[in-house]
Amino acid sequence: MLVEIVIFLLTFVLAYFYYTYYRIHKFLRQKGVKFIPGLPVYGNALESMNNRKHVIDEIVEIYNAFPNERYVAYIEASTPIILIRDPELIKAITVKNFDYFVDHRQFFPEVDIFGMSVFGMKGDRWRDMRTTLSPAFTGSKMRLMLPSLVEVAGYTVDYLKGKVNLMILEHAGEEINVDDLIRRYTNDVIASVAFGLQVNSYKDKDNEFFRVGRDLFKFTYWQYCVMFLYAQAPFIAKMLRLKMFTGKGVTFLREIVVSTMEYREKNNVERPDMIQLLMEASKGTLKASQVNNEDNVGFAAVEEELKPQGQTRKWEMDDLVAQVFLFFTAGFETTASSLVLCIHELALNVEIQEKLYEEIKIFKNTNDLTYESIGKLKYLDCVLNETLRKWSAAIIMDRECIKPYELPPPHEGGKPYRLNPGDLVYNMVNAIHLDSKYYPEPMKFNPERFSDENKHNIAPFTFMPFGMGPRNCIGSRLALMEFKVLLFNLILNFKIVKTENTSTTLRLKPEGFLIKMDKGTFVKFEQRQ
Known part of the structure; x- marks a missing residue:
């Protein structure tokens, strides 16, 4: 039967x-x-x-x-x-x-x-959450987070210097798995700027925060089935109340958010991170500062296009936890993917890497890296934009x-x-970014497309790494800061050198929606004199 x-x-x-x-x-x-x-x-x-x-x-x-x-x-x-x-x-x-x-x-x-995050919300609920969160992502708020990014980038540089010194003692070279290196950086950044935690994943390699982030992106066959069912038969999926993200990882992140909020509320503690901004947003006390002409974090940054309407909605704890979860997933994986591919491209394009080094070296002689000064690094912005054009995670x-x-x-x-x-x-997005009608020789890595002399040639709505319109990526400024702070410190201190395992045939790994090289990214870092 x-x-x-x-x-x-x-x-x-x-x-x-x-x-x-x-x-x-x-x-x-x-x-x-x-x-x-x-x-x-x-x-x-x-x-x-x-x-x-x-x-x-x-x-x-x-x-x-x-x-x-x-x-x-x-x-x-x-x-x-x-x-x-x-x-x-x-x-x-x-x-x-x-x-x-x-x-x-x-x-x-x-x-x-x-x-339940602002990415997944619909209709008025989405609009209300978006306008609630928008003040948290203005330039004035990002400025407060820059010191945390600089600190975490310092962990990365110290780790690589230790590796280089060890290689010198052993008279041998060592390849670095860039996928692992960068995900430790983005993990520590999001731990700091979202959760207010100080984590060093280079010293404590198996810390719980890093394990949670790594495991969240190891999609199981069951998760793919749930996603497929919601896409093709949403009525059945909703009726069964199927979930994609459950288990220890979600519980771990939720407990951090709840306990941190309770502690700060009770002890009147404030810190410049996302949890603090969400606490203010939930009370309706978070206000956006006016953007000024110094707010020039990068050409790719998108503007907020929604205005508040009526009273601020009262959000439940699970709503706030969902937003922090979104920041975690976007900050851990999406930013990491683009950073890895940028390093891969710089290893293959030595002349571009050296031109970038010259700009950073000259800048360093007269400037500190601040939110106000970061926009002066014009060629760094070009390199980043070209990475986001060719390898957009969108x-x-x-x-x-x-x-x-x-x-x-x-x-x-x-x-x-x-x-x-x-x-x-x-x-x-990607298909237009790779269309020779808009970008001649689209597979060539050419940062000059985005120079001051050339970027006026980029047609509207042909460069969209963070989306367009009111539903664009709310965290574009934070992502660009995260990119630039690390690349500034890496290029200032190291040459990125390709090895026999640095793939020159750039092919994406055929796995889900993540942007990764099929054979990974392996390079050597040689310390500059």
Whole structure:
């Protein structure tokens, strides 16, 4: 009997996917939207779902297949998604007509800690949380956090100097696993600026904070299944109240937040970190300072576009914990990925590295590294921007349509396309960043694209590493500071030298959404005289 039930269910599921497969193809042809035919069950995502190709590479292939279209279709399993190729249309969706596209698609359940974060929230709840948090990410607040970043970067430099001295004594070189090195830096930064904890992951290599961060990004097969179910069958996933993030890691982070808030409240303790800012935000006492002309942390920084409306919402403890969890995950992994790839590129491009060193050396002779002075490092900003162009962690700006909206025809002579509530669009980021129409020789690492002489050539809505519009990345200034403080200290003290294990064929590891080199990043650090 059990076998018969299993056979029936499998037959039903397969029949459903075959039916959906043909229905989607027929629908897109009728609408005149170009697409590459997919496979039943997988759609266009066969290779990424089987970890044979990174999802970026799959999407870029479809983007490149139809160079004259304003938008095309990407079939993700049984869901048709409109890929927006045209920068003007991206502007319309993310800025001009934002009220039609307020929400992200639901990758994470609302009952999950990530779903409760400002990234996962929807509608008015998202708007209220965003305006509550915005004052915490202004330049004036970031200025207070810079000393913590400098301190943690010092841990990194001291660790590498110790490694270099040991290599000299042993008359041998040692490669450094940059993935591990940088994730220890971003771990210690987020421990300090978000949680108010002093952690040195180079000395205490197996500290609990680092283990929690590392383990959170080792996605299990179960977590991938939950994410797939929320994307393809959200009704079933919600009914079952499935969660992606549970267990010791979440409990550990929650206990830190709750105990820290209680201690500070009781003892009237204040510290310039995210927990302090959230405590103020929850009381409605956090106010944004006016941004001045010295607030020049980088070309890639995005501005806040929402204004407070009415009374501040009263947030529960779990809401605040969810925001700190988001800062932790974004600060630990996303920033680390881009930093690692920047170091990889500098190892391969020695002339760029030396030009950057010359700028930093001259700067160091007359300046201290402060929030006000960091904008003077023009070439450092160029190097960082080129990294974020070529290896953006953003991938796409996903949006869910919340009320009927008509897209203009995908090409001359075509028909408009009507989006209905629940329909999804992916506004392209990486694909546009790698489009030779906007960036000649897109795979060449060329920081000069972002020099003062050239950056006016960058067309609007073709450089979007932190997103665009009201739903952009709230932490862009903190991320840019985190990048620049570490690179400043690394390049000032060390030459980054490639080895035989430094891959020259740059290919992304075909695993989930994370941006990592397929064979890792290994270099040597030689101390400068």
